[in-house]
Amino acid sequence: MIARARALLARLLGRSSANPAQAGWSATDRYICEQLLSRDPAADLALGASDAAGLPPIAVSANQGKLLELLVRIQGAHRILELGTLGGYSTIWLARGLPAGGKLVTLEASPEFAEVARGNIAAAGLAEVVELRVGPALQTLPELAGEAPFDLIFLDADKVNYTSYMEWSLKLSRPGTLIIADNVVGAGAIVESHGPDPWGEVGGVQGVRRLYEMLSAEPRLSATAIQTVGEKGYDGFALGLVTAEV
Numbered sequence: 001m002i003a004r005a006r007a008l009l010a011r012l013l014g015r016s017s018a019n020p021a022q023a024g025w026s027a028t029d030r031y032i033c034e035q036l037l038s039r040d041p042a043a044d045l046a047l048g049a050s051d052a053a054g055l056p057p058i059a060v061s062a063n064q065g066k067l068l069e070l071l072v073r074i075q076g077a078h079r080i081l082e083l084g085t086l087g088g089y090s091t092i093w094l095a096r097g098l099p100a101g102g103k104l105v106t107l108e109a110s111p112e113f114a115e116v117a118r119g120n121i122a123a124a125g126l127a128e129v130v131e132l133r134v135g136p137a138l139q140t141l142p143e144l145a146g147e148a149p150f151d152l153i154f155l156d157a158d159k160v161n162y163t164s165y166m167e168w169s170l171k172l173s174r175p176g177t178l179i180i181a182d183n184v185v186g187a188g189a190i191v192e193s194h195g196p197d198p199w200g201e202v203g204g205v206q207g208v209r210r211l212y213e214m215l216s217a218e219p220r221l222s223a224t225a226i227q228t229v230g231e232k233g234y235d236g237f238a239l240g241l242v243t244a245e246v
């Protein structure tokens, strides 16, 4: 109970009006989206349907989705792997960056979430591009050897398994693959090794800290992380470029 209360407090501090900076971050995010992102019925529909189905509101923000789309294009990615589909919101943004003939494989543990995602992906006209595989990622990843190498990989499933996901990502990569991990800051929780868990996941902070250790020790990756603020509070993305034969 105390752990839950602490987690709730961390979430409040991270992204609600309890954080005096949040209103400004949200207003600025809205301004950026109004200026730079066109009206987006497909993405709005996906969020609305996810909400109506009771999915947690933990998708990337619109602004971050656009960043993912741009990274796909900058990378010239044809094949994308995503871990953690939820309602398919980030999936839709990533898939939009693909050229004709591109392919995205997305992994989701929850059959209920996957069902919602399937509807959203189809409604966005991406059913032919996206392959959704249901089950814990550690079970579905070993089945992907035939689909590899991927050009871009987005890690956004449970944070406790991030290092295992990074190991699998390296196996499924080529030199030049870009690996992106969401939630690598957690409102600063990652620098307080005994702090509360910001993502409602016990052990999440330790999982992300192990990812940093792995990134710092992994000679095949050149990596950094950027802190992000906005509509979804304060968190961050890690970017790792595969620089050597894997």
Ligand code: SAH
Residues within 6 Å of the ligand: 058, 059, 060, 083, 084, 085, 086, 087, 088, 089, 090, 091, 107, 108, 109, 110, 113, 135, 136, 137, 138, 156, 157, 158
């Ligand atoms: N990428 C999504 C958000 C993902 S939220 C977006 O931005 O739109 C994290 C997701 O990871 C949840 O849907 C959760 O069910 C899923 N997940 C948690 N543990 C998992 C596991 N072991 N394997 C695959 N997916 C998992």
Ligand code: DHB
Residues within 6 Å of the ligand: 058, 059, 060, 084, 156, 157, 182, 183, 198, 199, 200
């Ligand atoms: C939360 C946010 C995320 O981006 C995620 O992948 C999982 C959980 C959260 O805020 O609880």
Ligand code: MG
Residues within 6 Å of the ligand: 058, 059, 060, 156, 182, 183
């Ligand atoms: Mg996330």
